[in-house]
Structures are given as C-alpha cells and as structure tokens.
Amino acid sequence: MTYPRIIFDSDNFTSFQKNALITLLKNDDLQMEESEVLDKVILWGKAKTPNLPPDIKDWTNENFNSLKATLKHCLSHIRYFQIPGKDVLKKIKPYRSILEENLWMTLSQDLKIQIGSRDGFASEVFHKLCDNLPRTVVAVKINNTNEILGGYNPLIWKVDGGRVEKSQSTICYGGITYGPWFSGNDFGMGNGSDPKR
Incomplete structure (x- = not known):
C-alpha cells in the first residue's frame, strides 16, 4: 500500500471496525515504519477500550488486560522484529x-543481541538499554586480539546495587556509573576499577 498514512492519520481511524484494521495490518506492503504502525494500533485499541486512565503510569493489571482483549487478533500482525531496538524500549516495553x-522474552533477547559497540561503552548506555531485563548475556571483543570475554546474568539488572549470593556465579551491578561486573573485579565496565559495593 503506497499511502497507508492516509488511512492511519484519518480522523476516522479509531472508528474503524476490527476486521478492517486486521485486513490493513495483513498487508505485506505497508510503506510505513513498523513502530509507527504499532503506535496507531495502540491508539486504536485505547480508543476502543473503555475506562483507561489517560496516563499509562496509572493503569492497573485490569486496564492492561482490557487493552489486550481489545487488541486480540490485531497484535499478531505487527512485525515486531522490524522495530529498531530503541523503539522496542520506548514503544513496546511499556505495553509488554x-x-x-x-514474544516479549524473544524481543528482549533480540534487543540484547543488538546492543554492542554501536551504542558505545558508557555505563549509562548499558543501564538505559539493559536495566530491568532478565537473562542478559554480555560479550566483549578485545581490541587487536581474537579474545572474546563475557558473562551471563540470570537475574534482572538494577542500578540500586546488588550481588548474586552464590559465589560461583558472582555478578555485581553497581550504580549508574557502572555497567556489568563479573567475578568480582576481574571483568567489568565502568568509570573506575571497582564497582560500588
């Protein structure tokens, strides 16, 4: 479809019937970013779901479940893996x-794979992209060598500091100025030689 925005940006878009929306979403040739399509589908779902608070921060589990029921059969037509990582965090994570x-677990794993040198090595970037995501794999290639180092964290990264209790799987996550640290001070990322304890 050459001009999908004519439909998606229409004042009548939120009054479309679900079957019409699904037919539109099934089109493999929508010439529109998939993250924008997702935005419009969420907008349509909110308009069709009664009693949703205006601010998502005020939503209850019941509100999310109501939106999920409204969007049943629509969400499966979103091409999630065509959505860039930054938009996964910004647009999908709040509605996970x-x-x-x-699907969310696969998306979050895929997002972790996308995170790499293109984002730089600032610990703040690590926290922006990885905080509150479980089962993180960190891999680093050492410059001018063929060495690849890394570690696995089965828990959720947090900025408040903490340590895995079992010494055989020691992982430390400090404040916002530190990225991941593995095996005490052996391997890590941050602004100093030792993570905040």
Whole structure:
C-alpha cells in the first residue's frame, strides 16, 4: 500500500471496525515504519477500550488486560522484529504485558543481541538499554586480539546495587556509573576499577 498514512492519520481511524484494521495490518506492503504502525494500533485499541486512565503510569493489571482483549487478533500482525531496538524500549516495553510472554522474552533477547559497540561503552548506555531485563548475556571483543570475554546474568539488572549470593556465579551491578561486573573485579565496565559495593 503506497499511502497507508492516509488511512492511519484519518480522523476516522479509531472508528474503524476490527476486521478492517486486521485486513490493513495483513498487508505485506505497508510503506510505513513498523513502530509507527504499532503506535496507531495502540491508539486504536485505547480508543476502543473503555475506562483507561489517560496516563499509562496509572493503569492497573485490569486496564492492561482490557487493552489486550481489545487488541486480540490485531497484535499478531505487527512485525515486531522490524522495530529498531530503541523503539522496542520506548514503544513496546511499556505495553509488554499485553504481549504474549514468549514474544516479549524473544524481543528482549533480540534487543540484547543488538546492543554492542554501536551504542558505545558508557555505563549509562548499558543501564538505559539493559536495566530491568532478565537473562542478559554480555560479550566483549578485545581490541587487536581474537579474545572474546563475557558473562551471563540470570537475574534482572538494577542500578540500586546488588550481588548474586552464590559465589560461583558472582555478578555485581553497581550504580549508574557502572555497567556489568563479573567475578568480582576481574571483568567489568565502568568509570573506575571497582564497582560500588
């Protein structure tokens, strides 16, 4: 479809019937960014779901479940893996509870794979992209060598500081000025030689 914005930006868009929206979403040739399509589908769902608070921060589990029910059969037609990582965090993560759990887990894993040298090595970037995501793999290639180092964190990264209790799987996450640290001070990322304890 050459000009999908004519439909998506229409004043009548939120009054479309669900079957019409699904037919539109099934079109493999929508010439529009998939993150924008998702925005419009969420907008349509909100308009069709009664009693949603205007601010998502005020939503209850019941509100998310109502939106999920409204968007049933629509969400499966979004091409999530065509959405850039920055938009996954900004546009999908706030609504992750309306997705099937395995889809969100796959998306968050895919997002972790995308995170790399293109984002730089500032610890603040690491926290922006990885905080509150479980099961993180960190891999680093050492310059001018063929060495690849890394570690696995089965827990959720947080900026408040903490340490895995089992010494055989020591992982430390300090404040916002530190990225991940593995095995005490052996391997890590941050503004100093030792993470905040």
